[in-house]
Amino acid sequence: MVSLLDIIGPVMVGPSSSHTAGACRLGLLARGLVGGTPQTALLELHGSFARTGEGHGTDKALVAGLLGFRPDDERIRTALEIAEGEGLEYKFEKTTISDESHPNTVRATVVCGPRRAVMVGSSLGAGRVLVTEIDGFPVDITGSFYSIVILAADVKGSIARVTRILSDHDINIATLKLTRKQRGGDAFIVIECDDSPGEEVRDAIRSLAWVRWAMRLDKVSGG
Amino acid sequence: MYKALADAISDAEARGKTLSMVALDLESQDQGRAVADIRASLARALHVMRGAVDAGMTGDMRSNSGLVGGDAAKLVNSTAGPLAETPFHDILVRALAVQEVNSAMGVIVAAPTAGGAGVLPAVLTGLASARGISDERVIDALATAGLIGAVIAERASLSGAEGGCQAETGAAAAMAAGSATEMLGGSPKQAGHATALAMQSTLGLVCDPIGGLVELPCVFRNATGAAIALAAIEMALADIEFAIPVDEVIDVMGQIGREMDVRYRETAGGGLAATPTGRRLAKERLYQIKRG
Structure with a gap:
């Protein structure tokens, strides 16, 4: 069911609802899987995330999410510098996850203390996201709950x-x-x-x- | 939410209400939230929209790639054009301003998307400022715009990757036209015609951004999208009717989007992105972003 507030919203840092706001939300969900800011994060970008991600700030938005910033937080712009101060070591790689994967997909491997998690998630457009895999188990988590x-x-x-x-x-x-x-x-x-x-x-x-x-x-x- | 604008219009007419009122009533029912609570969320959106308009006018916004920025500030001080010192001129400035803020990773409201985020705030806040319209009535207009956008999402698409630019700045122009027509005292029926008049003029518009970035031509498409909305409002308030019903115009926008070649759907494979200069700019600017 479409809500008015899905259309007039979200309030977000630009420039792209899929490449920036959606990426930030995927970062937030990966953070949740380890219960806090990870010490290390490997972010493997697939498809359009890999091709135009840097221009859209996808890298900053993913790291911002890992730091616990929400899509409307202006600190997204400087998230890469903030990550250094917070002790978050991140690494980006370009990959092809599978031919069937959504064009905007990331595989995040995050470690916080004893917790390690591998999450695959996609940004579907207009800021909507879908986590499709956690530690190899197929899931479908939209983050709307x-x-x-x-x-x-x-x-x-x-x-x-x-x-x-x-x-x-x-x-x-x-x-x-x-x-x-x-x-x-x-x-x-x-x-x-x-x-x-x-x-x-x-x-x-x-x-x-x-x-x-x-x-x-x-x-x-x-x- | 309503799945046809015709249903919302006939509901509003039958109950002697505005489109914003029937939209807020149904949203409240759908989501189990009080109308006052929904209005509070829309009020926050309006606040952010105004902030983006103000930030963009100062002119120190530059996108990551440097492809766009500074044009809102150029236009705001210009009196050379035929629209100088009119609300029309001011609305064009506001549309450029918001979209420049978006390209520079500033805070905006995706309405309906980030790529088309300049049109609705430009038209609504520009007209509100020119006519002394209260925030409460602008919030009503945002609800009407949300209704129109929801119908477009349901029947067609709001994604450039699915339907081209007609589904982003085209949808934004349609939302702005319908909602502002009502805000200026137009009837639900006139708002419907304004929506159709705006949308028919962006049918087939491709999404062809340089380097795949939400920058060029997006910033300018937001300004021209606002201009299309103003033309539609002007005609609809004169009681001009568009013969093809608004829901059919929306349906055909969706159909054109589905039939549109993938090169014209945000992939930078066609249109302006594939011109010799478009390709050269993309190569240079993406290299610049990588170097930081």
Whole structure:
């Protein structure tokens, strides 16, 4: 459903809603996967991101997102210099992820302390984004909701336990998706929520014995 | 939101309301947000639009590549043209200003996109300033513009990569024409004709930016987009009607976009980008950006 505020918006640093605002949102989501500003980030740019990214500030916008800046933050312009001060070591490479990948796609490998994550995401136009892969698991995260991503052993009743924690904390679920590479292997659970889950929700999920890790992703799009 | 402008117009007529009122009512229902809350978001957008207009007029904005910048400041001081000292002249300045800010990584409102971000603020704030129109009525106009843009998104496209420049500055001109017609006292029906009149004149417009950058000709297409909007407003308020219904004009814009060769959809493979000078500029400027 198209909203008026999708059309009159977003408020953003130019010049391109797909190459700048969308790139910043992808950076924010990658940051969320490691829970803070990464110490190192490898950003592999595909397609138009690789070809015209520098002219559109895609590099600055991605790094700005990793630093936690939102698309309307004027610090995007100087994000590369700020990153040095914050101890974020970034590296850009041009790549072809696959022939089917969206023209504006990035693969981000980010490390923060003990956490390492590999995210593939695309900027679809008008600032909208889609994360399609996390640590090799296929996902579809738009950033229009608060999300919780969980890597867990594939055990019976896992969904029931997690959703119970959410309902106990009065969090409404918008979408829920579980994927796994094979039966009995690890399962990857993405839950998009209408309400922002607090740290206590994340910690309650992390305390489940079969959960390997759980992270909260901020809502990066929409009003 | 409405999927046809005709539905919004007949709703507004039946209920004795403006397009902005029926759009805000439906948005409130769709999104579960209070109208006052939606208006507050639009008020923030207006604030940012005005900030971009002001920033762009100072003239020290330069894009990363150096291809554009400084032209709003040139025009603002010029009295050489036939439109000097008219609201029309002022609106052209504002459109250049906002788009120069965008190219220089300043803060703008994508309306509907960053590439077409200059048209709507130029037309609405320029007319508001010339006619002493209150912010509340400009916010109403932003809601009407959002309605028109939502219908275009639904029926056609708002992306240069999908539909060429007709889907970006063309859509922006259509949104500006319809919303400003209502802001100046036009009826919902007249706003519909203004939208159609603006859009018909950008049908087929290709997206051919030098080096693939949102700079050249985007800055100038925003100024001419604002000019097209003003022509459409002038005609619609005189009760001139466009015989092809507005939703059909929008549909055909989408169809032309789908049939448009990929070279003309933001890939810098055709049009101005592929001229000998366009290619040379792209090579030089992209090299300059890399060197920093």
